[in-house]
Amino acid sequence: MHKAVFLDRDGIINIDKTYLYKIKDFEFCDGVFETLRHFQDMGYALFIVTNQSGIGRGYYSEKDFENLTTWMLKELKKESIEIKKVYHCPHVPKANCDCRKPKPHMLNLAIKEFEILPKKSWMIGDKPSDIFAGINAGISNTVFVNNSTCEDAKYNVKSILDTIDIIKN
Numbered sequence: 522m523h524k525a526v527f528l529d530r531d532g533i534i535n536i537d538k539t540y541l542y543k544i545k546d547f548e549f550c551d552g553v554f555e556t557l558r559h560f561q562d563m564g565y566a567l568f569i570v571t572n573q574s575g576i577g578r579g580y581y582s583e584k585d586f587e588n589l590t591t592w593m594l595k596e597l598k599k600e601s602i603e604i605k606k607v608y609h610c611p612h613v614p615k616a617n618c619d620c621r622k623p624k625p626h627m628l629n630l631a632i633k634e635f636e637i638l639p640k641k642s643w644m645i646g647d648k649p650s651d652i653f654a655g656i657n658a659g660i661s662n663t664v665f666v667n668n669s670t671c672e673d674a675k676y677n678v679k680s681i682l683d684t685i686d687i688i689k690n
Contacts (some may be wrong), residue, residue, distance in 0.1 A: 532647035552682035576611035623653030
């Protein structure tokens with residue numbers, strides 16, 4: 522069994538720009554490379570779990586999302602960072618699907634597929650739905666990265682870099 526860090530994409534990996542799908546608009550968040558390398562060095566497998574309702578709304582296609590994801594993963598690889606897998610929900614909120622956060626389906630898939638120990642893992646996100654997805658998957662170690670706070674998160678920080686001081690083992 523393995524330990525993992527689950528990360529939301531928009532607002533955690535990259536600056537959140539509404540319905541982002543173009544490479545030219547993608548900007549990595551400050552400190553994300555250093556932080557992800559820190560997690561890897563501590564033996565955590567890294568996963569991205571992201572709601573992408575822009576697909577369901579018709580703003581961009583699955584292919585657009587795949588192209589951006591492939592580019593992002595290559596850029597992370599250049600920084601010696603390996604994301605084990607990216608899981609995404611393409612549905613709009615009103616679809617009431619099983620995969621959209623705060624439901625835990627994406628995390629549960631990774632937990633099963635990669636034999637992840639939820640109790641030794643972390644969920645990092647910038648929206649309460651990210652935190653609830655982690656909790657709903659049995660991950661009590663949650664970090665809310667935002668200028669506001671989420672009372673349900675175990676930790677609240679302002680920057681992804683601040684998680685280095687929290688996630689030590």
